[in-house]
Amino acid sequence: MLDVTLLGCGGTMPLPNRWLTSLYVKYNGRGILIDCGEGTQIAMKEAGVSAHDVDLILLTHYHGDHVMGLPGILMSMGMSGRTEPVTIAGPKNLSTVVSGLCVAAGIPFGLEGMELTEEVCELAHGFGPQLHIRAYALKHSVPTYGYTIELERLRRFDPERAKALDIPVKYWGRLQKGEIVREPGLVYTPDMVLMEERKGIKIAYCTDTRPTDRIIQAGKYADLMILEGMYGEDERLEAARIKKHMIFSEAAELASNANATELWLTHYSPSEVHPENYIENARAIFPNTLCGTCGMHKTLNFTDM
Amino acid sequence: MLDVTLLGCGGTMPLPNRWLTSLYVKYNGRGILIDCGEGTQIAMKEAGVSAHDVDLILLTHYHGDHVMGLPGILMSMGMSGRTEPVTIAGPKNLSTVVSGLCVAAGIPFGLEGMELTEEVCELAHGFGPQLHIRAYALKHSVPTYGYTIELERLRRFDPERAKALDIPVKYWGRLQKGEIVREPGLVYTPDMVLMEERKGIKIAYCTDTRPTDRIIQAGKYADLMILEGMYGEDERLEAARIKKHMIFSEAAELASNANATELWLTHYSPSEVHPENYIENARAIFPNTLCGTCGMHKTLNFTDM
Numbered sequence: 230m231l232d233v234t235l236l237g238c239g240g241t242m243p244l245p246n247r248w249l250t251s252l253y254v255k256y257n258g259r260g261i262l263i264d265c266g267e268g269t270q271i272a273m274k275e276a277g278v279s280a281h282d283v284d285l286i287l288l289t290h291y292h293g294d295h296v297m298g299l300p301g302i303l304m305s306m307g308m309s310g311r312t313e314p315v316t317i318a319g320p321k322n323l324s325t326v327v328s329g330l331c332v333a334a335g336i337p338f339g340l341e342g343m344e345l346t347e348e349v350c351e352l353a354h355g356f357g358p359q360l361h362i363r364a365y366a367l368k369h370s371v372p373t374y375g376y377t378i379e380l381e382r383l384r385r386f387d388p389e390r391a392k393a394l395d396i397p398v399k400y401w402g403r404l405q406k407g408e409i410v411r412e413p414g415l416v417y418t419p420d421m422v423l424m425e426e427r428k429g430i431k432i433a434y435c436t437d438t439r440p441t442d443r444i445i446q447a448g449k450y451a452d453l454m455i456l457e458g459m460y461g462e463d464e465r466l467e468a469a470r471i472k473k474h475m476i477f478s479e480a481a482e483l484a485s486n487a488n489a490t491e492l493w494l495t496h497y498s499p500s501e502v503h504p505e506n507y508i509e510n511a512r513a514i515f516p517n518t519l520c521g522t523c524g525m526h527k528t529l530n531f532t533d534m
Numbered sequence: 535m536l537d538v539t540l541l542g543c544g545g546t547m548p549l550p551n552r553w554l555t556s557l558y559v560k561y562n563g564r565g566i567l568i569d570c571g572e573g574t575q576i577a578m579k580e581a582g583v584s585a586h587d588v589d590l591i592l593l594t595h596y597h598g599d600h601v602m603g604l605p606g607i608l609m610s611m612g613m614s615g616r617t618e619p620v621t622i623a624g625p626k627n628l629s630t631v632v633s634g635l636c637v638a639a640g641i642p643f644g645l646e647g648m649e650l651t652e653e654v655c656e657l658a659h660g661f662g663p664q665l666h667i668r669a670y671a672l673k674h675s676v677p678t679y680g681y682t683i684e685l686e687r688l689r690r691f692d693p694e695r696a697k698a699l700d701i702p703v704k705y706w707g708r709l710q711k712g713e714i715v716r717e718p719g720l721v722y723t724p725d726m727v728l729m730e731e732r733k734g735i736k737i738a739y740c741t742d743t744r745p746t747d748r749i750i751q752a753g754k755y756a757d758l759m760i761l762e763g764m765y766g767e768d769e770r771l772e773a774a775r776i777k778k779h780m781i782f783s784e785a786a787e788l789a790s791n792a793n794a795t796e797l798w799l800t801h802y803s804p805s806e807v808h809p810e811n812y813i814e815n816a817r818a819i820f821p822n823t824l825c826g827t828c829g830m831h832k833t834l835n836f837t838d839m
Contacts, residue, residue, distance in 0.1 A: 242610050243573070245580045267606040268548070268573050275550045291638045293609050297602075301572040304598050305547050325637065332634030333596045 231256055231380055231430050231529045233453065236272040238504075238521040240437070240459055240474075240496040241294055248272035248523050249294050250496040252434055252455060254378055255282075256356055262302070263287045263376055263434050269298035270305050276524040281309040285354055287364070288319030289436060290373035291326050299327065300334035307337045314339035318352055318364065320372040321345070345374055349443070358407075359383065359429075365447050367438035369473045375435035377447050382430075382531050383407070384423035391422045430529045433489070436496045439470065440479045448487035452529050455521065456480035458494035461507025477504075481511035481518055495521035536561055536685055536735050536834045538758065541577040543809075543826040545742070545764055545779075545801035546599055553577035553828050554599050555801040557739055557760060559683055560587075561661055567607070568592045568681055568739050574603035575610050581829040586614040590659055592669070593624030594741060595678035596631050604632065605639035612642040619644035623657055623669065625677040626650070650679055654748070663712075664688065664734075670752050672743035674778045680740035682752050687735075687836050688712070689728035696727045735834045738794070741801045744775065745784045753792035757834050760826065761785035763799035766812025779803075782812055786819035800826035 232255035237248025249266030253273065260283040262269075273280050280302050289295055296319075303315065315338065317327060323344045331340075343352060345364050352362040359381045364374040386405040391398075396417055400410045410417040433448035436457030448454045459474035460466075469476045477494055484492035492515050497504045504520050511518040519525075537560035542553025554571030558578065565588040567574075578585050585607050594600055601624075608620065620643065622632060628649045636645075648657060650669050657667040664686045669679040691710040696703075701722055705715045715722040738753035741762035753759045764779035765771075774781045780788075782799055789797035797820055802809045809825050816823040824830075 242606070242613065243576050245576055267603065268576060271548050271550055271573060293605055293638045293640075296638050297606050298572065300598055301547070301602050308547065329634040329637030332631050333598045333601050335598070 230531075231378065231432065233432060233527050233529060234276050234278055235455065235493060235495060235521045235523070235525040236269055236276055236278075237266070237523050238495040238497060238525075239294075239499065240457070241499050243268045243294075244499055246523075247497075247499075249298070250436060250457070250521075251298075253278050253283075254432065256360060256380065258282065259284050259356065261285045261287065261356075261362070261378065264289055264295040265298040265302050266294045267297040267301075270302045272523060273302075276526070279309075280306050281311050284313070284315060285356070285362075286315060286317045287352075287362070287376050288317065288323070289367075289375070290320060290369060290371050291322065292371065292437070295437075296326065296330060300331045303331065303336045303340070304334045307335065312338050314341050316341045316343055316354065318343040318345060320374060363447070365443050367435065367444070368441050369437045369439070373437060375433065375438065375444060375447060377434070377451070378432045380430040382427040384419070384426055387422055387424050394421055396422060428532060430531060432529070433487070437474055439473055440475060440483055444483050445486045448483065448489050451487060451489040452532075453491050453493065453527065454484045454487060454489040455493045455495055456483060457496035458504070458511065459496055459498050459501075461497075461501055461504050461510060463510055477507055477511040477518075478514055481514035484518070485515040489515075490517065492518040493521040493525065494518060535836075536683065536737065538737060538832050538834060539581050539583055540760065540798060540800060540826045540828070540830040541574055541581055541583075542571070542828050543800045543802060543830075544599075544804065545762070546804050548573045548599075549804055551828075552802075552804075554603070555741055555762070555826075556603075558583050558588075559737065561665060561685065563587065564589050564661065566590045566592065566661075566667070566683065569594055569600040569741075570603040570607050571599045572602040572606075575607045577828060578607075581831070584614075585611050586616050589618070589620060590661070590667075591620060591622045592657075592667070592679075592681050593622065593628075594672075594680065595625055595674060595676050596627065597676065597742070600742075601631065601635060605636045608636065608641045608645070609639045612640065617643050619646050621646045621648055621659065623648040623650060625679060668752070670748050672740065672749070673746050674742045674744070678742060680738065680743065680749060680752060682739070682756070683737045685735040687732040689724070689731055692727055692729050699726055701727060733837060735836065737834070738792070742779055744778055745780055745788055749788050750791045753788065753794050756792060756794040757837075758796050758798065758832065759789045759792060759794040760798045760800055761788060762801035763809070763816065764801060764803050764806075766802075766806055766809050766815060768815055782816040782823075783819055786816035786823055789823070790820040794820075795822065797823040798826040798830065799823060
């Protein structure tokens with residue numbers, strides 16, 4: 230199960246009643262935060278999620294509206310008694326940006342940086358072997374990454390097959406976890422005792438960018454795509470092109486091509502006072518689109534048995 | 535006339551419905567901002583004051599809750615089309631702090647730093663000769679300054695005296711502005727033609743600190759003192775002493791000793807959910823005390839004729 234909260238839905242600058250775009254994902258009692266513009270720590274309090282438990286912060290890029298809340302969150306985590314280190318991932322220049330932003334923050338725990346240099350990369354993390362976090366380069370005015378968070382579902386163990394193959398019970402647990410068991414003169418592989426693959430849970434988060442094929446690939450069969458829709462109106466496509474952002478219909482096109490289940494739009498321009506007025510521009514292409522709102526929440530469970 | 539808005543009233547961290555302590559003072563259509571923690575730009579929007587017009591930012595000290603909103607404000611000022619430089623004053627290490635905080639901010643105008651090194655200093659600024667801004671060192675855990683903003687009232691010109699002294703009319707304007715007129719063989723001083731001194735307007739702002747005599751001196755006959763009251767309860771004096779903050783009754787004592795007209799308390803600890811419950815602890819000492827609230831506003835006019 231993944232618990233997803235869209236903490237904010239704005240771009241460019243925080244507004245009264247519209248926090249900047251940021252995503253909180255909870256898995257096994259620990260948190261992952263994607264982006265943290267000014268005010269994100271307040272948005273977390275409003276949404277009832279705790280900064281204290283955030284072990285991993287993923288930064289898409291270093292425009293102010295995506296990172297300026299970082300020192301405040303780290304400070305507040307420290308004041309709440311946190312002592313465990315926090316890992317921060319982001320594009321090149323990560324340590325310069327983080328140390329600059331934190332110049333006035335007293336942080337009583339370690340920060341571990343994970344600078345992204347490849348176009349596509351799998352991130353090491355401490356959330357266990359079933360969770361896969363990948364970063365992929367986007368197309369913005371500065372180096373920017375999208376992220377997928379994917380929870381793999383373990384294949385079911387088939388005791389009948391194990392018995393038929395005379396596999397000793399003492400190896401069952403290791404095989405069930407996907408481990409290959411090698412002993413002198415014998416090798417047991419998980420495939421021998423595990424049933425068919427089962428669909429996991431996948432979230433694809435992506436802002437700020439122009440549309441790219443890589444976004445479609447990363448979002449393939451995602452349960453939830455969260456994509457920027459800087460402008461709602463199709464007439465603003467040229468402005469989006471110039472500023473390296475997307476309009477609603479472009480985000481919907483990506484979700485449709487990725488065969489995603491659901492799309493949340495976010496990162497609205499401050500000039501979009503009522504983004505919901507343009508939702509049909511997206512739904513005409515991808516019907517299961519929602520306009521993201523601050524604090525919007527969803528629990529994603531495994532869908533098949 | 536000085537227009538004063540307390541943008542926030544919290545200390546330590548921003549909370550839903552409580553912005554961090556910050557003061558906006560408007561004079562002659564231009565703004566002075568004292569401190570700017572995370573979220574201050576949103577507080578300004580809520581209070582209906584414009585960041586665009588802020589020419590001078592006064593930082594009390596470099597704890598995160600007083601400065602982390604600086605880059606967001608500067609970015610938003612830039613996006614609103616500002617091109618004129620902004621002056622920022624603060625304790626030593628100003629340029630390190632500002633350049634660190636602004637690492638992810640694109641700011642399309644110049645920043646002029648004014649580092650405070652003396653215990654008491656008068657600040658140069660562009661608000662005209664009638665406005666006096668002074669900084670004075672406080673007693674906190676890091677170098678910290680309080681500020682007074684004082685609008686001098688010009689003395690009234692007495693044309694009868696000028697006529698009696700045969701002062702040519704062409705010099706009257708200069709003398710009225712306080713200028714000494716020297717011509718070959720003659721000297722006219724403003725005292726010759728100006729009537730008695732008149733009370734100006736004075737605001738004294740002071741957080742974070744323990745009580746000191748200097749706060750009393752700086753606040754002498756202030757129309758408005760804005761002082762921190764980290765805790766309301768007298769029982770929390772020891773905590774205030776340790777953390778180098780003040781309780782309500784200490785702030786009231788300072789305002790009373792300064793013969794101030796009015797006191798606003800601010801910079802409440804997040805643990806003070808209902809600071810108004812303790813207002814009597816201050817009013818018993820200084821009756822004209824108000825609990826500061828976010829967006830609290832007052833226009834200060836000259837009081838005597």
